[in-house]
Amino acid sequence: VDLVLFYGFAGLAIGASLVVIGQRNVMYSVLSLIASFVGLAGLYVLLDSPFAAVTQIIVYAGAIMVLFLFVVMLLNAPQEEPAVRRTLPLSIGGRPLRIGAIFGIVFLAQIVWALSRVGESRFAADPEVVDRVSSVRQIGVELFTTHAFAFEVTSVLILVAMVGAVALAKRNL
């Protein structure tokens, strides 16, 4: 059963991600990204870490993607008449595409390198490790002791982004 579920969720995650980049309609892209996140959450559940799964759904699928959808809805309101299908403006071609391709190749190399180092999964087998990963208490303790610095820096980063967004959007407050 586990294997069937694994392939189901993995298939959902990968398939949906492919739709995200292959889809012209931004709305469908956003939705398939959500589906992909849900697939990932399912994989987390299979890895015995419901907390990670639920956080994945709350933070990504629940909060961030709603904002995405919000923006897309405002920018891309459907026309009254079913409009002629527009293709991507050609100006996106050229240099940004090439830079993107380079980044893609670098990312692929990184993933291949990372995967080759993992070998067999020695992570779900150890019950102590599983316990540590799935326990909310452990995550909290780790986050506020060992990783306190990274945690605080991240929150400062988010604060900076927020202030920046407000400053950009509201020139004259």
Add this chain to the structure above:
Amino acid sequence: LDPVLIAQILVILFTFFMVLNSAAVMVLMERKVAGWLQDRLGPYRVGPWGVLQPLADILKLLMKEELRPKAADTALFYLAPILSATAAFGAFAVVPWGAETTFFGLLPEPIKLQAADVNVAVLVIFAITSMGVYGIVLAGWSSNSKYSLLGGLRSSAQMISYELSYALALAAVLLLGNSLSLTDLVNQQQGYWFGFVPKWNIFVVPLAFVIYMIAGVAETNRAPFDFPEAESELVAGYHTEYSSFSFALFFLAEYVNMVTVSAVATSLFLGGWHGPFLPEWLGWIWWLVKLFALLFFYVWMRWTLPRYRYDQLMHFGWKFLLPLAVVNLLVTAAGVLYWG
């Protein structure tokens, strides 16, 4: 086959069926209470006291013609109500409605009266209810109508704003209970102080309960926060273009969401199935009494208060309710640190 497994599956089916029924009961209750509040009788023709009225309503809805605007996005237009209803039902799955039972010794080991006991239940409820907003947003977008779009936008803004206060109010209870499992949290509220005051969280963190209920009303888009469907401004908001079964699903989702929010409030603040006078195995009666008291409050509020203005809603949510929830959380945390 394992009898425990069969019993658990039966409990799950029963839970699903009763949640479905609760929507029908709520429709009747809403119409009856609305009638009384307006000095009318409410529905009384179909069945004794109109108890079969929901059945008539459902039949009427199902026999209507299914309409779809020509310019609507077909796939999303039909996905939206399904998503809405699924999310509403899904969230209820982790709510326990009775103590563990062996059904008078019929089963070798006790089973839990709920669909799924998850150790991060409270977060699961969050996750699933936050998926519910997609149903409404998609309905608004895919209908390709300005009223729907405005309704969808309003609802997403409203739900994002109030989700924060909602979460912070819950966090206060989680601090008290030191657990994320609803079953644990309910069991901690067993017993009495001074012999007669039940150990319910509402007496420890009353402010959190008030914030939770206000944010819950906003989350479920009920009056006085029913902006996504404000009929005087937006015709019917996000479900303007829906009819027949698709509309019925939205309708169902709204009532099931109310039931879920009230059920969670019952578990977290009102001690779940624990109560005086009744033995443990009849705890579900207490649970139902508390649930329907909260649901009655919902209906009462809808027919008593006028709708807010949209900017008032946003001001109230961000500038009053959220700071209040943060202060409440801080005070609770300090209290837990001091006495705990």
